[in-house]
Amino acid sequence: MKKLLITGAAGGLGQLLLEPLGQLADSLRLTDIVDASDRAQGHEFIRGDLADAAFVDAAVAGCDGILHLGGISVEDQFEKILSANIAGLNNLYVAAQRHGQPRIIFASSNHTIGFHPSGARLDVHSPTRPDSFYGVSKCFGESLASMYYEKTGQQTALVRIGSCVPKPLDIRMLSTWLSPRDFIDLIARIFAVDTLGCPIIYGASANGQGWWDNRHVDWLGWHPQDDGETFRSEIEARTSAADRAELLIHQGGRFVTAPLPHLS
Numbered sequence: 078m079k080k081l082l083i084t085g086a087a088g089g090l091g092q093l094l095l096e097p098l099g100q101l102a103d104s105l106r107l108t109d110i111v112d113a114s115d116r117a118q119g120h121e122f123i124r125g126d127l128a129d130a131a132f133v134d135a136a137v138a139g140c141d142g143i144l145h146l147g148g149i150s151v152e153d154q155f156e157k158i159l160s161a162n163i164a165g166l167n168n169l170y171v172a173a174q175r176h177g178q179p180r181i182i183f184a185s186s187n188h189t190i191g192f193h194p195s196g197a198r199l200d201v202h203s204p205t206r207p208d209s210f211y212g213v214s215k216c217f218g219e220s221l222a223s224m225y226y227e228k229t230g231q232q233t234a235l236v237r238i239g240s241c242v243p244k245p246l247d248i249r250m251l252s253t254w255l256s257p258r259d260f261i262d263l264i265a266r267i268f269a270v271d272t273l274g275c276p277i278i279y280g281a282s283a284n285g286q287g288w289w290d291n292r293h294v295d296w297l298g299w300h301p302q303d304d305g306e307t308f309r310s311e312i313e314a315r316t317s318a319a320d321r322a323e324l325l326i327h328q329g330g331r332f333v334t335a336p337l338p339h340l341s
């Protein structure tokens with residue numbers, strides 16, 4: 078790949094993955110609504126709002142792959158999510174149509190299915206059960222990408238990321254963890270395969286107590302290596318009964334029990 082666009086590059090995942098992402102393309106173009114030029118590690122950085130169609134068009138021009146991490150990444154007021162995650166995402170797809178349909182990775186989320194009970198095995202046919210406005214916006218994103226694929230052939234990987242952090246932080250993340258190296262391997266496979274289509278992929282490591290079945294994308298050749306169980310004893314040692322009760326009822330954990338922002 079010649080030029081990879083990374084939106085949301087100033088965020089947690091953008092920063093965590095920046096160095097290995099640099100190995101996947103001849104050059105990176107980083108964007109975010111906040112200035113991160115000082116953390117761009119020598120890569121091109123342009124600042125702008127995903128809700129600004131002209132900015133997004135300029136950001137996409139000349140790129141042959143897009144890792145779309147930008148947007149609101151937790152529950153928030155509906156209006157903010159509408160602007161960044163819904164209008165902003167459509168701007169990205171409009172721009173992609175104008176600039177040769179670069180392959181897109183959409184950072185979807187486990188919060189599309191957060192109301193499923195913990196322990197339930199889900200696969201690609203399981204219904205969405207979003208747990209927040211945020212989760213609803215990711216369901217919208219998956220539908221938007223699917224619609225563009227069917228109408229125009231635009232290819233997108235819809236990666237329902239579990240919890241991508243250096244190591245699991247709580248008992249729920251033993252099941253939802255996606256290690257950074259497994260995510261990088263997944264990103265590399267998505268950009269390497271000849272034909273991608275528009276698959277939903279559960280973004281989780283090979284967690285012994287995982288909940289998600291990815292057999293429908295065996296053809297990708299992605300073989301996650303890490304397992305949250307490695308951290309079970311240290312996590313169990315600091316898990317209270319209250320944590321366990323709150324975190325292990327639904328797959329979405331605390332997103333499920335949080336009140337709607339306008340009612341709190």
Ligand code: NAI
Pocket residue numbers: 084085086087088089090091108109110111125126127128145146147148149150151160161165184185186187237238239240241242
């Ligand atoms: P983050 O919140 O740290 O990063 C998101 C970035 O998007 C921020 O730097 C923010 O400034 C930028 N942004 C927000 N609104 C914007 C706008 N209107 N225009 C341009 N940029 C804007 O989130 P994180 O953890 O890095 O996640 C990246 C993506 O992956 C997000 O889309 C998130 O929903 C998704 N995801 C992340 C998971 C994780 O474990 N970190 C789990 C599931 C999904």
Ligand code: 15L
Pocket residue numbers: 150151186187188238239240241253329
């Ligand atoms: C997400 O979708 C969030 O962006 C991230 O901050 C984590 O909360 C993650 O899910 C999770 O469920 O652990």
